[in-house]
Amino acid sequence: xxxxxxxxxxxxxxxxxxxxxxxxxxxxxxxxxxxxxxxxxxxxxxxxxxxxxxxxxxxxxxxxxxxxxxxxxxxxxxxxxxxxxxxxxxxxxxxxxxxxxxxxxxxxxxxxxxxxxxxxxxxxxxxxxxxxxxxxxxxxxxxxxxxxxxxxxxxxxxxxxxxxxxxxxxxxxxxxxxxxxxxxxxxxxxxxxxxxxxxxxxxxxxxxxxxxxxxxxxxxxxxxxxxxxxxxxxxxxxxxxxxxxxxxxxxxxxxxxxxxxxxxxxxxxxxxxxxxxxxxxxxxxxxxxxxxxxxxxxxxxxxxxxxxxxxxxxxxxxxxxxxxxxxxxxxxxxxxxxxxxxxxxxxxxxxxxxxxxxxxxxxxxxxxxxxxxxxxxxxxxxxxxxxxxxxxxxxxxxxxxxxxxxxxxxxxxxxxxxxxxxxxxxxxxxxxxxxxxxxxxxxxxxxxxxxxxxxxxxxxxxxxxxxxxxxxxxxxxxxxxxxxxxxxxxxxxxxxxxxxxxxxxxxxxxxxxxxxxxxxxxxxxxxxxxxxxxxxxxxxxxxxxxxxxxxxxxxxxxxxxxxxxxxxxxxxxxxxxxxxxxxxxxxxxxxxxxxxxxxxxxxxxxxxxxxxxxxxxxxxxxxxxxxxxxxxxxxxxxxxxxxxxxxxxxxxxxxxxxxxxxxxxxxxxxxxxxxxxxxxxxxxxxxxxxxxx
Numbered sequence: 001x002x003x004x005x006x007x008x009x010x011x012x013x014x015x016x017x018x019x020x021x022x023x024x025x026x027x028x029x030x031x032x033x034x035x036x037x038x039x040x041x042x043x044x045x046x047x048x049x050x051x052x053x054x055x056x057x058x059x060x061x062x063x064x065x066x067x068x069x070x071x072x073x074x075x076x077x078x079x080x081x082x083x084x085x086x087x088x089x090x091x092x093x094x095x096x097x098x099x100x101x102x103x104x105x106x107x108x109x110x111x112x113x114x115x116x117x118x119x120x121x122x123x124x125x126x127x128x129x130x131x132x133x134x135x136x137x138x139x140x141x142x143x144x145x146x147x148x149x150x151x152x153x154x155x156x157x158x159x160x161x162x163x164x165x166x167x168x169x170x171x172x173x174x175x176x177x178x179x180x181x182x183x184x185x186x187x188x189x190x191x192x193x194x195x196x197x198x199x200x201x202x203x204x205x206x207x208x209x210x211x212x213x214x215x216x217x218x219x220x221x222x223x224x225x226x227x228x229x230x231x232x233x234x235x236x237x238x239x240x241x242x243x244x245x246x247x248x249x250x251x252x253x254x255x256x257x258x259x260x261x262x263x264x265x266x267x268x269x270x271x272x273x274x275x276x277x278x279x280x281x282x283x284x285x286x287x288x289x290x291x292x293x294x295x296x297x298x299x300x301x302x303x304x305x306x307x308x309x310x311x312x313x314x315x316x317x318x319x320x321x322x323x324x325x326x327x328x329x330x331x332x333x334x335x336x337x338x339x340x341x342x343x344x345x346x347x348x349x350x351x352x353x354x355x356x357x358x359x360x361x362x363x364x365x366x367x368x369x370x371x372x373x374x375x376x377x378x379x380x381x382x383x384x385x386x387x388x389x390x391x392x393x394x395x396x397x398x399x400x401x402x403x404x405x406x407x408x409x410x411x412x413x414x415x416x417x418x419x420x421x422x423x424x425x426x427x428x429x430x431x432x433x434x435x436x437x438x439x440x441x442x443x444x445x446x447x448x449x450x451x452x453x454x455x456x457x458x459x460x461x462x463x464x465x466x467x468x469x470x471x472x473x474x475x476x477x478x479x480x481x482x483x484x485x486x487x488x489x490x491x492x493x494x495x496x497x498x499x500x501x502x503x504x505x506x507x508x509x510x511x512x513x514x515x516x517x518x519x520x521x522x523x524x525x526x527x528x529x530x531x532x533x534x535x536x537x538x539x540x541x542x543x544x545x546x547x548x549x550x551x552x553x554x555x556x557x558x559x560x561x562x563x564x565x566x567x568x569x570x571x572x573x574x575x576x577x578x579x580x581x582x583x584x585x586x587x588x589x590x591x592x593x594x595x596x597x598x599x600x601x602x603x604x605x606x607x608x609x610x611x612x613x614x615x616x617x618x619x620x621x622x623x624x625x626x627x628x629x630x631x632x633x634x635x636x637x638x639x640x641x642x643x644x645x646x647x648x649x650x651x652x653x654x655x656x657x658x659x660x661x662x663x664x665x666x667x668x669x670x671x672x673x674x675x676x677x678x679x680x681x682x683x684x685x686x687x688x689x690x691x692x693x
Contacts, residue, residue: 005559005562005644006071006072006559007535007536007539007558007559007562007565007566008069008070008071008532008535008557008558008559009071009556009557009558009559009646010069010071010073010078010081010557010646011069011071011530011555011557012053012057012078012081012082013078013081013082013085013646014554014555014556014557014646015049015053015554015555016049016082016085016086016089017646017647017648018553018554018555018573018575019042019045019046019049020089020648021573021575021640021648022038022041022042022045022575023038023039023042023089023092023093023096024575024640024650025038025575025576026038026039026096026099026100027096030307031305031306031307032100032103032104032107032109032305033296033297033302033303033305033306034306034307034577035096035100036100036104036293036294036296036297037293037294037297039093039096039097039100039290039293040290040291040292040293040294040297042093042290043289043290043291043293044291046086047154047222047291048225050222050254050255051153051222051223051224051225051251051254052225054079054082054254054255055223055224055225055251055252055254057075057078057079057082058075058079058224058252058254059224060075061074061075061076061079069557070532070535070557071557083279083280086282087282090282090284093286094284094285094286097286097287097290098286104305107305108191109191109193109296109302109305110191110192110193111185111193111194111195111296112192112193112194113194113195113198114194114198114199114201114202115198115202117188117192117194121188121189121192124188124189125186125188125194125199125202126203128186128188128199129199129200129202129203130203132182133182133186133196133199133200134203134206134207136179136181136182137176137177137178137179137182137200137207138176138177138179139174139176139207139208140174140175140176140177141172141174142173142174142175142269142273143172143173146174148273149175149177151177151221151274152223153221153222153223153225153251154180154220154221154222154223155177155180155220155221156177156178156180156184156197156218156219156220156288156289157175157176157177157178157218157219157220158175158176158178158197158200158201158204158216158217158218158219159173159174159175159216159217159218159219159262159266159269159270160173160174160175160176160204160208160213160215160216160266161173161213161214161215161216161263161265161266161269162174162204162208162211162212162213162214163211163212163214164210164211164212165210165211165212166210168212171214172211173265173266173269174208176200176204176207178196178197178200182196183196183292183295184196184287184289184291184292184295185287185292185293185295185296186199187295187299190301191301191302193295193296195287195289196289197218197259197287197288201213201216201218204216214263215262215263215265215266216263216266217258217259217262217263217266217267218258218259218287218288219256219257219258219259219262219270219288220256220257220258220288220289221253221255221256221257221274221276222253222254222255222256222257223251223252223253223254224251224252224254225251253274253275253276254276254280255276255280255281255282256270256271256274256276256280256281256282257282257284257288258270258281258282258283258284258288259283259284259285259288260283260284260285261283262283267281307577310338310339310667312337312338312339312340312341312342312343312458313339313340313341313670313671313673313674314340314341314343314344315335315340315670315673315674317330317331317333318333318335318343318344318347323351324344324347324348324351324466325348325351325355325435325444327466328444328466328467328468329468331618332465332466332467332469332617332618332621333465333466333467333621334463334464334465334466334616334618334621334624334625335463335464335466336461336462336463336582336624336628336666337450337457337458337460337461337462337463337464338457338458338459338460338461338462338578339666339667339670340670342454342457342458342464344464344466345374345446345448345452345457345464346373346374346377346454348431348433348444348446348466349361349363349374349377349378349381349431350373350377352377352381352386352433352444353377353378353380353381353384353386354380354381354384355435357435357436357437358381358386358433358434358435359386359387359434359435359436360386360387360388360389360432360433360434361378361381361386361387361388361389361431361432361433361434362388362389362390362431362432362433362476362480363378363389363390363391363430363431363432363452364390364391364393364426364428364429364430364431364452364483365390365391365392365393365406365451365452366393366426366427366429366451366452367451367453367456368392368406368451368452368453369453369454369455369456372406372452372453372454373454374452374454375406375409375410378390378410378413378415379409379410379413379415381415382410382413382414382415383413383414387416388410388413388414388415388416389415389416389418389480389484390407390410390415390416390417390418391417391418391419391420391426391480391483392406392407392410392417392418392419393419393420393425393426393427394407394419394420407419416484418483418484420483421482421483421610423608424499424608424609424610425604425608425609425610426483426609426610427598427599427605427609427610427611428479428497428598428610428611428612429447429448429449429450429451429452429598429612430445430446430447430448430476430479430612431445431446431452432444432445432473432476432477432480433445442468443468443470443472443473443476443477444466444467444468445466445467445468445469445472445473445476446464446465446466447464447465447467447472447495447596447612447614448462448463448464448465448596448598449462449463449581449582449583449584449596449597449598450462450463450464450581450582459578459579460578460579460580460581461578461579461580461581461582462581462582463582463584463596463625465596465614465616465621469617471493471494472494472495472614474493475492475493475494475495476495478490478492479492479495479497479612482497482610483610494615495612495613495614495615496612496613497610497611497612497613498599498605498606498607498609498610498611498613499606499607499608499609499610501613502597502599502605502606502611502612502613503531503533503534503606503607505613506534506585506601506613507533507534507537509587509590510522510534510537510538510540510541510587511537511541512587512589512590513541513546513587513588513589513590514537514540514541514544514546515544516546516588516589517544517545517546518545518546518547519588519589520541520544520545520546520547520588520589521546521547521548521586521587521588521589522538522541522546522547522548522549522586522587522588523548523549523550523551523584523585523586523629523633524548524549524550524551524584524585524586524601525550525551525552525580525582525583525584525585525629525632526550526551526552526553526583526585526600526601527552527553527554527580527581527583527600528552528553528554528555528556528600528601528602529550529552529555529556529557529558529600529601529602530555530557530600530601530602530603531601531602531603531606532557534601534606535557535558538550538558538566538569539558539562539565539566539569541568542565542566542567542568542569543564543565543566543568545568546568547568548568548569548570549569549570549572549629549633550569550570550571550572551572551573551574551580551629551632551633552571552572552573552642553573553574553575553579553580553581554573555602556571556573556642558571559644559646560642560643560644561643561644562644566644570641571641571642572632572633572635572639572640572641572642572651573639573640573642573648574632574635574638574639574640574662575638575640576637576638576661576662576663577663578663582596582628583596583597583598583599583600584596584625584628584629585597585613586625586626586629592615592616592617592622593622594615594616594622594625594626595613595614595615595616596613596614596616596625597611597612597613597614598611598612598613599611599612599613631660631662631665631666632662634660634662635651635660635661635662636651636652636653636654636657636659636660637651637653637659637660637661637662637664638661638662638663639651
């Protein structure tokens, strides 16, 4: 008898398949510069996976932990599967890189090693080296008087094996550290780039005068980058976090990347000091710093090989000459980024900072851009004497230093800055603005699925909701009181907050649909589905006949298609030009039935973070959200469907079926809306056009 199939898919292997879908974009007929971007994204994603997830598995293994998830795989089994998976995928990565490089050359853009340059370009490269690189790189000897240096996380270097020119028998080992402030691909001509390690290798004998270069190998190390902070002992949280960031640079080594066919003595030299498990040493025939491909992709001269730039639209009712406050007074508004501009969000905070009737601004900040106009407006508001309360989540991974900077700037301006609640990250996206008019207080609220970051709002799909509806005033006030004061078991009314409410309400709504059997309907769009209680509840509803569609961009630990268990569940992942980030949930038999949220369905979001889920009551706005998720479900260009074997299959248009690329359709329809804004109401037109798709 066949073993019963588990409803759970391993989280780490599911993530690897997500990154494979990122890499698979290079298979598509998309512009070459876009392929460079996906290669860079794939590489950066894999760095973070090793820094956090693999590092965590190694710690579990060392601690003797046997199982670590609902799928019951041991840490050792997971580590073995991860290595096997990545070793198989490496050839695909290298094939994509070399194919893209070849196609770029056909279009007059070249990535060449130093030795492949002609005489004039070598001269230009040499000039750049001596003027821009030589003063910054660090030559390092390693011998009895020069200890092996500390290598920061993701540091990039050239290991060298040298001999004394006057005494060839005298062999020496060392390295050249290549600072991260230097480009990874050096532009030596308008359309010619050289990997920096190739240029450094050429001049190794000038870097180590009197020595002859025998062999060299570019290498890169990855460390455990997770930060553990004992918050109960942190009297000065900012100081503790700054110490944590320093420790991140000293985390245990978890991976060594080195160029293929490196001198065996050089490899032995490195690993005698690094002591990295031999199966975590990856040899590459491509540059080790593929994240540096953004330097080439960002060259505006190559825009003819990129997607046409989409200009975000500011649509009615947010006309340029209209106050955001007066607009929200008239109606609730929901906008869909990046197709609709982030400007109204920034304008809301800007107006509030200078409006004499505004007495208070409260806001959560999770990931903030470096030159944030929103933070500048908050600083201005505090300087103008307004009550400004800002929750800056210092524990937002890899944005800690940037958030520290803004937290200090806000404090210096007189804002009340909160760093979070002990034991929890604050991931909710909410702003509350209070105006005093005629002796009465008026509340303006913004709730969102994405961060207050104008840069990411151009590439992430997210939803922003503006309202002055009094039903949300008390809830948002209570939420900020929870952040700033002592609290115990405080709950919200219309809004749902994790860790106390979101999971409970979601499970109840799934249960309602389960009770409706074949009439039940659930559509849920999110970034990740991991929580075992949510997975079990969905499978139970599926077994009762409920039709369930899940749009999960990344990790999905639910195994669909198990007969009698999850065969009514369909899971797709949409990966394309924009990063899918919005969380939208639809339950047919609940009221109001459609919600937006900051939370994914993961234990960390539902149990260990402060998140918000917002009900949408306005029928027009409900329809807009429904059409967004319906269009994504019909996508047959960007979508991949998850099978019961845990593998994803690329969706393709069936015979006589229209081609549906949801990102293209959204762009085209919002362009159409923009052309017709003087003739139609934009929110109604948006719904009409999306339905026609």
